[in-house]
Each structure stands twice: as structure tokens, then as C-alpha cells.
Amino acid sequence: MLKYIVKRLGLALVILLGVSMIIYFLIRLMPVDFIQDKINAINQGGATVTEETVQAMYAMYGLGDNSFGGILKGYFTWLGALARFDLGTSFVYGLPVAEVIVEHMGISFAIALIATIFEFLIAIPLGITAATHQYSLRDYFVTVLVMIGISLPSFFFGNMLKDLLALKLGWFPASGLVNATVSYTGVELLLDYVRHMVIPILTIVILSIGARMRMTRTNMLEVLSSDYIRTARAKGLKESVVINKHAFRNTLIPLVTSMAGLLPTLFSGAIITEQVFDLPGIGNIALDAMNRGDIPFIMGYNMFLALLSVLGVLLSDLMYAVVDPRVKLE
Amino acid sequence: MEENKTPVVDTAADTETPLDKNVRLMSPTRMVVRRFFRSRLSIIGLLMVVGLFLFSFAGPLLYTQWGEIELDESGKTEYAVSETTYTVNGVTYTLRQTTEKSLKDNFLAPPSAEHILGTDNEGYDIFVRLMYGGRISLTVSFIAVFLITVLGVVLGGIAGYFGGWVDNLIMRVSDVLMCLPGVPILLIISTLLDASDIDAKYRIYLLMIYLTFISWTGTARLVRGQILSLREQEYMVAAEAMGYSTGRKIFKHLVPNVMPQLIVQMTLSLGSMILYEATLSYLNLGVKAPYAAWGTMINIISTNQDILQNHLNVWVPAGVCIVIAVLGFNFVGDGLRDALDPKARR
Secondary structure, eight states, X not given: OHHHHHHHHHHHHHHHHHHHHXXXXXXXXXXXXXXXXXXXXXXXXXXOOOHHHHHHHHHHTTOSOOSHHHHHHHHHHHHHHHHTTOOOBOTTTOSBHHHHHHHHHHHHHHHXXXXXXXXXXXXXXXXXXXXXXXXXXXXXXXHHHHHHHHHSOHHHHHHHHIIIIIIISOSSOSSSSSOTTSOOOHHHHHHHHHHHHHHHHHHHHHHHHHHHHHHHHHHHHHHHTSXXXXXXXXXXXXXXXXIXXXXXHHHHHHHHHHHHTTHHHHHHOOHHHHHHTTOOSHHHHHHHHHHHTOHHHHHHHHHHHHHHHHHHHHHHHHHHHHHOTTOOOO | OGGGOXXXXXXXXXXXXXXXXXXXXXXXXXXXXXXXXXXXXXXXXXXXXXXXXXXXXXXXXXXXXXXXXXBOOSOEEEEEEEEEEEEETTXXXXXXXXXXXXXXXXXXXXXXXXXXXXXXXXXXXXXXXXXXXXXXXXXXXXXHHHHHHHHHHHHHHHHHHHOHXXXXXXXXHHHHHHHSOHHHHHHHHHHHHHHTTOOTTTHHHHHHHHHHHHHTHHHHHHHHHHHHHHXXXXXHXXXXXXXXXXXXXXXXXXXXXXXXXXXXXXXXXXXXXXXXXXXXXXXXXXXXXXXXXXXXXXXXXXTOHHHHHHOHHHHHHHHHHHHHHHHHHHHHHHHHHHHXXXXXXX
């Protein structure tokens, strides 16, 4: 087991190296130029910038040489700093990238965690009823409903909910995280956060229930057709006992495994939803950074995502062996 | 396929006639088709998809009142009311002034006989732009799915058949690509496209082609996994003994056996491609104005609160079209999965 984990971690390192190389080269080729924007801003302010200052600025940010060799050198500089656990300094915020990520991750994580909890609470019972009543009206109804959820584009549905629940009915605030006009403290502040998060969370939950519900339904159907369920019924057990005690426990295997795969979803932030509701989460910040050419931040954010997805895959493989004693890792 | 025919007893037949006249022979393909059409959801899905295709491709030929980028310049008069309050000798007077402004473009017109769904903030006819947007969305997703499948089948087939270092190389590359964060990467590529002076009309095609380079991994894994298990079967030993060429073994004996899963995956990914394209266009990274795409038509509400609240006819129809398209492909994909699954018999 330990040998397997070490081997997988080594492989993960190679994967991350590959990912970082691709992303770095793509970013350096991006036409968005942070320095140029900055110089334009200075010029607009009335001051003039000499050619030497421009060159010095490019050199200072390490963007002086845009040839292949220059980019390669920049990449290794970045990699060298990373080896010392330094993700560099964000151009836009002037703070260490890691700090910016940690600062904005909290809100994304809170939204994702609450949404995931609701997703499981709603999707699993729905999946079980759909499976136990296969091909019935109830099954069709639930299936069609969650399929519509899967098919909704997040930007469209988010805006629809925003229009209806916030702007038309006025039940919840339309955007942002806090009410800027009132300064709340303590419990009231927390309640204000909650009010602002209701619609974004509702959006995410409705869009994500479908996949989980269908997964539960498929697993449940498979388990229900196995021999030991027939035995349990033949013993004369009540149907509720058969479903809830015998069948459901085995459908938990893939569900628990898939929870490890949630790792990236929990921390990476929902870019589109955060953009629609103007939430200061990590996804929205990253979108902004990309539009402004904040290279260190984009690199840091994307590597963070890649690391999470590598770890997610590894964790779900390990979980599989933990949950299901029949699985042997080699 | 001849020897695969399965006899199905026709219940309506009488017992007098000899048995072979009483049985209808059905090929596996016909059985799949029959199972597919037995599910009501698949039929609904098929109708949705076919309907959208007709709407997008035949629609502009039949409804020619307006073009995709044809402005309605019939003009529009806008009234602005300003209110001023004066207090003279303790009596308050309110002066209401109405200014009339004549504009060239008839924008944000409500639905009428002339504009079935009204016009948008520029003065384009929304109904017509829905059709042209559908053309782009559907074409782009079909191209992307086709390319992804070709790349995935070739690379997955090679990896699964040859194994060894070839397999290792292809799978490690796919590991790396799988860990690339999808939306951020597309954002970066899209800004790269902005730099090259490519025609606004074609940049979405180029973008989707880049997308295929990072999206073939799922298909490749599916094909590889299937081929790994099929490779060990007796009929492949027979093919080996017959001395068939490698290409023939892979593409005539192995790949057709992966087809069922492949078709299902292709149909389902059509839906996700439409969502991808719409999201990119919504972020103003896909199809750009003045050309229409469903996502582009919704983009306006991210900056214009008035349209979001008061002009639902501008953005809701485009969203409904996206949902119909994705839902249709999902229903068809599900129906195909059930129909092609030899274990699931109803």
C-alpha cells in the first residue's frame, strides 16, 4: 500500500510538471500585457515614461525576453521559486499569490461545501426512490426533472434565479457578499452572508443534483438485481429493511469513492456562478486576473487546481481500496 | 450480421402454418432501433433535436424578413420625462417636461408581427438570430465531437492494442491533459486567438479545434479499456492466425465492438459541447458580436441590468434553446445507452 502511494505521488509530480509547462507557455503567449496596461495608465495620468523605464519594468517583472529561450528561462525561474514554496507575487494585488488564493478561497469553499451537503441530501433519496420504482411515473418524473437540471447552463439559470428571486420578488440580495450600506457585526453579519449566498448555492445545487442522483439510481439498480437481495426478500424481510439495510449499504461504495473526487470542486470556486453573482470568490478573482494578465496569479491558481485534481484522483483510488475490501491496489 | 438474426415469435400468427413462416427475423440493429423507439423519452429527445435542426438550418431559408446582422432601421422615438419642483410663495409646483428623441435603430422593440420575439439592444431581430445562433452552436459541437472521437479512437486504439511503452506514453500524456483545468485553459487560448487577426466568424471553430486537443482523453480511455479486454478474446486469436494486418485487426475487428459505447459517449458529449460553447460565448470569448450565438445573446445581461429585469424576450429564448438542445441530446444518449445495452431488456 505504502509503495503504491509513493509510486502514485511520484507520477503525480511528473503530471504536475507537464501541466505547469503547458500553462506557463500558454500564458506567456497571451496578448494581455500587464506592464503595457500599467504604462498606458501612467501615460494617461500625464506623466511620460522613458523607453529605459519601460525596459526596466519588463525586466523587473521578468517579462523582458519573449523569445522561446526567454520564456524557458522564465519558466525555470518560476519553477525554482516554487521549489522554495514561493508562488511569486501577484502583479495586481502586490501580495504573495498564496496569500491571495487563501484569502479568497474561504468564500468559495463555504459555498461549495454547503452546496455539496445539500446535493447529497437531496440526490441520494431521489436516486433510491427512482431505482426502487424503476419505470414508474415517479421514476420518469424525477429523471426528467434532474435531466433538466443537468442541461441548464449555469450563467442562464443563475441569472434567471437572480432576476426572479432577487430583482422581481426581492427576497434575497442580487449580488455581492455583504450589504455595503449597513455595517453588521456578529450574528447579524453571518445572517447577511447567508442571505447573499442563498441564490448562488441554490443555483449550484440544482445544476449538480442530476449527476449524483443518476449515479445513485444506476448503482442501486445494479445492487437490487444481485442475488443476495433476492435471498433477503426470500427470507421474508420487510421491503424497507431490504432497501435501507441490505441494498443501500452497497450503493455507498461508489458514493464514498466519488466524494474524494469532489476535492477540486470544493476549493476551486465556481467561476461562472461567482461571476454572475459578483462574489469575491477564488473563481471570480481568477477570471479577473486572466483579463489583466496577472501571470504569477494565473500560474498559481491553475497549478492549485491541477494539484487538487491529481490529489482527487489519487484519493478516490485509495478510498476505493479502503471502502471495498475486495479491491487490491498494486 | 446474417447469422446473428434472432427469432422473435410473432404472437399474432396462427398455429397452422409451419414454424419458419411464423417467426420474424430481426437483425441486432433493428432490435436496437425498436428498443430505442419504445422509450418515450428518447422519442421526445429525438424530436427536440430534429426540431432545433430544422429551426436553425431550414428556418432562415423560409423566414427571410430579417438577416442575422440586419439592423431594423425603421427608427424609434424615445420619450424622456424630467421632473422639476418649484416652491413659490409656499405653493409647490411640479413641472414635467417631456423630451422627444428620434433614433435611427428600432432597438428593444417588444414582440410584434414584424419581429416575432422583438429586437435586441442593437436593433437585430431576436427570432432570426436564434436560428443563426443555432447553426453555429450545432455545427461547432458536431465538429468538436467528431474530432474528439477520431483522435480518441486512434490514440486509444493504438495504446490499447500495442501496450508497452506506446501505451505508457499516450496514457501519461492523457494524464497531464486531464489535469489541465478546463475553463481557465480555454480562457487563455481564447485571449490568444484575440491577438491573431482571425475573422470573428471563424474564431469559435478554431477555439473548438483547440478544445479537442485537450478533450480526447475520455474517449481514448474508453476505447483503450475496451480493446484491452477484447484483445484477449478467441476471435482475436483467430484474426491473428488468419494473418490479418494490424490496421485491419484494430479498425475492423476491435473498434466496431467499441462502437456502442462510443455512440453513447458521442451523443452525450454533444450536449456538453453545446454548454461549453455557450459558456464561452457568454463570457464574450466565443462567437463575438455582431454574429449571433445563443451564449452571445445572453451575454448582454451581465452588464445591462435593465435588460435582465425588463426585457426577458431578449435573453430567455436563447437560454431555452440551449436547454432544449442539451436536454434533447441527453435524452437521445440515454435512450441509445439503454437500447444498446444487451443486458437491459424490458
